[in-house]
Amino acid sequence: MKKSQDDLLENQVIEIRLLIQAIYEKYGYDFRNYSQAHIKRRVINRLNLSGMANISDMIHEVLINHKFVDQLLMDLSINVTEMFRDPSFYKAVREQVVPVLKTYPFIKIWHAGCSSGEEVYSMAILLREEGLYNRTQIYATDFNPVIIKQAREGIYPINRMKEFTLNYQKAGGKSAFSDYYTANYESAKILDTFKKNIVFATHNLVTDSVFAEVHMVVCRNVLIYFDRNLQDKVVGLFSDSLTGGGVLCLGSKESMQFSGFNHNFESLVKNERIYIKKYHV
Amino acid sequence: MTPAKKYKAIVVGSSAGGLNALKTLIKNLGKNFSIPVIIVQHISADSENYLIHILNDLKCLKVKEADEKEQPQPGYAYVAPPNYHLLIESDQTFTFTVDERVNYARPSIDVLFETAAEAYRDQLIGIILTGANNDGSQGLKKVKELGGMAIVQDPETAEVDSMPRAAIQSCTVDHILSLEEIAAFLNTL
Numbered sequence: 366m367k368k369s370q371d372d373l374l375e376n377q378v379i380e381i382r383l384l385i386q387a388i389y390e391k392y393g394y395d396f397r398n399y400s401q402a403h404i405k406r407r408v409i410n411r412l413n414l415s416g417m418a419n420i421s422d423m424i425h426e427v428l429i430n431h432k433f434v435d436q437l438l439m440d441l442s443i444n445v446t447e448m449f450r451d452p453s454f455y456k457a458v459r460e461q462v463v464p465v466l467k468t469y470p471f472i473k474i475w476h477a478g479c480s481s482g483e484e485v486y487s488m489a490i491l492l493r494e495e496g497l498y499n500r501t502q503i504y505a506t507d508f509n510p511v512i513i514k515q516a517r518e519g520i521y522p523i524n525r526m527k528e529f530t531l532n533y534q535k536a537g538g539k540s541a542f543s544d545y546y547t548a549n550y551e552s553a554k555i556l557d558t559f560k561k562n563i564v565f566a567t568h569n570l571v572t573d574s575v576f577a578e579v580h581m582v583v584c585r586n587v588l589i590y591f592d593r594n595l596q597d598k599v600v601g602l603f604s605d606s607l608t609g610g611g612v613l614c615l616g617s618k619e620s621m622q623f624s625g626f627n628h629n630f631e632s633l634v635k636n637e638r639i640y641i642k643k644y645h646v
Numbered sequence: 647m648t649p650a651k652k653y654k655a656i657v658v659g660s661s662a663g664g665l666n667a668l669k670t671l672i673k674n675l676g677k678n679f680s681i682p683v684i685i686v687q688h689i690s691a692d693s694e695n696y697l698i699h700i701l702n703d704l705k706c707l708k709v710k711e712a713d714e715k716e717q718p719q720p721g722y723a724y725v726a727p728p729n730y731h732l733l734i735e736s737d738q739t740f741t742f743t744v745d746e747r748v749n750y751a752r753p754s755i756d757v758l759f760e761t762a763a764e765a766y767r768d769q770l771i772g773i774i775l776t777g778a779n780n781d782g783s784q785g786l787k788k789v790k791e792l793g794g795m796a797i798v799q800d801p802e803t804a805e806v807d808s809m810p811r812a813a814i815q816s817c818t819v820d821h822i823l824s825l826e827e828i829a830a831f832l833n834t835l
């Protein structure tokens with residue numbers, strides 16, 4: 366291979382590290398232990414769109430231009446999500462987690478990395494159908510303030526409803542999905558009754574600590590972006606937050622095998638990555 | 647370094663017609679084929695990844711879904727899970743992301759090839775097989791740029807020829823071969 370290519374790649378690694386460091390020092394967002402391949406893809410993407418000459422130019426821009434930082438924050442926090450994503454997961458929650466939750470007089474759930482809220486409203490709908498919603502408190506958090514605002518609004522493009530409805534049905538939904546939102550020609554708004562027991566707030570899994578004791582933590586498709594050390598730390602955070610017998614739900618391609626806290630948990634539904642925290646840890 | 651030891655991974659991209667093509671390819675690779683094979687086949691988001699079962703039933707390479715932070719091993723073929731992009735980290739382990747579709751696809755062949763090219767550089771072989779779009783051609787170009795080898799299924803022999811044709815146009819590929827010939831060639835490495 367040509368030497369210049371090696372050089373270019375080596376320089377990019379250094380520049381990206383400095384960019385991430387600049388964001389951390391100036392704004393407190395800590396991407397230092399995120400998957401490098403992922404960060405690089407997003408940064409190069411933004412570089413190409415921005416018309417800047419190189420990543421070093423982006424560093425200066427990040428320091429002086431708040432709009433650019435916000436943009437980069439959106440780039441790095443992949444917010445892609447959907448209602449009842451992985452229907453088999455919600456089916457498993459309905460069949461195997463709900464019986465656990467039913468044993469509690471009052472249920473507290475933490476959705477960490479909830480993005481624009483689709484996952485949270487899906488859970489609220491499921492709990493309503495299972496007769497549990499009225500005694501549930503949901504904390505829905507994400508580190509991205511822009512996305513938390515969207516989540517709070519609960520308004521989604523109407524053209525996504527077909528896909529969401531299909532997911533809902535596959536997930537064992539008991540009603541007509543259209544009962545749960547009001548629609549106009551371009552958007553669908555989740556009914557307010559599903560919002561009353563949800564608190565939306567910003568929370569950064571890397572830099573913030575436990576804020577409540579909960580019976581269930583749902584954190585899906587967030588740990589895939591973290592390196593082993595950070596995964597380990599965040600699973601520890603969840604373990605601290607959960608009561609004994611509480612439920613931890615991860616994404617379908619996530620596991621706890623790299624976490625030193627994995628002995629705190631046992632598997633409840635293996636294929637769906639649903640775990641129970643042991644009573645004595 | 648002897649040529650026999652040179653390549654550390656093979657990335658394969660396929661789309662429409664890919665199931666049959668992958669079967670032929672895997673069947674014709676020796677059981678003891680020692681370079682890890684990493685596959686992106688375009689599949690729908692809710693498919694159960696039946697591809698893995700079918701390829702495993704051939705009793706050739708061991709075929710499994712790629713897992714997070716796993717390091718590809720000789721004797722194995724890894725398939726990207728539905729609805730995630732598969733990336734290779736610089737330490738040559740797997741990572742996933744769920745960001746936007748690329749070329750209408752998630753997993754996307756370009757995403758795998760581009761990140762694999764950076765992780766393996768001149769120790770990588772990229773192979774584009776049958777398909778109806780142009781995913782993979784940017785990735786294959788990158789494989790070449792970073793010193794890897796580019797192989798494309800001969801469009802005349804492909805079930806659907808647009809993907810191999812797009813790949814051939816994107817860069818100077820090293821070999822244009824039928825599936826059987828690709829396997830025979832790889833077996834000599």
Ligand SMILES: C[S@@+](CC[C@H](N)C(=O)[O-])C[C@H]1O[C@@H](n2cnc3c(N)ncnc32)[C@H](O)[C@@H]1O
Binds near residue numbers: 450479586587
């Ligand atoms: C791909 S989305 C997953 C959304 C949803 N849980 C799902 O599975 O569909 C990942 C989310 O994690 C959030 N995230 C990334 N890093 C985070 C951190 N350090 N703390 C809190 N949230 C984070 C992102 O903002 C994004 O909304």
